Amino acid sequence: MVDGANEDPTQPSNVGSKEDPAQYVTEAPTPSVPTPPTGSTGTITIDKTSEIPGAGGIRIATENLAAFNAMVAAAQKDGINLLPISSGWRDPQQQIALRKKNCPDWQNSPSSACKPPTAKPGTSNHEKGNAVDFGTMCYAKGTVPSCPGNARWEWLRKNAQNFKFYQLPSEAWHWSTTGG
């Protein structure tokens, strides 16, 4: 099970429902994003072979790398540059450091109490090499479930599922192989 990877386990992960309008401004109904199929993502490998070309040493599980690279190349053909990204795989110590930086109580705070939301150590898809953050795309110190009008986000919304990447419903910048 990877359901625990949702960065905010206290919230239902329904796309397009119950967003707090104070959190962001939207001029049109929130576009829906595709949801992933359920199932195991299998074993992962994190080593030198996991580095994303052109991403400054940021890594993703080697098993996910070909699909990610194909997605970057497809976007490029459409005139969209998905790089740089701001985060990929994190070792557990990095996740703990982020918790200490972002959360009132790094061990106990729910993800949603952190700014920005930060999953508890051991539960993040970043630690599994399954997630990337497009931090320069559409980012806020809170949850931003969509980023309408942003060219990168719009491209991902239409195309990322073809490469088996899905948005975490509560975070427009966070895309993973499980949607968590």
Ligand SMILES: [Zn+2]
């Ligand atoms: Zn993330």
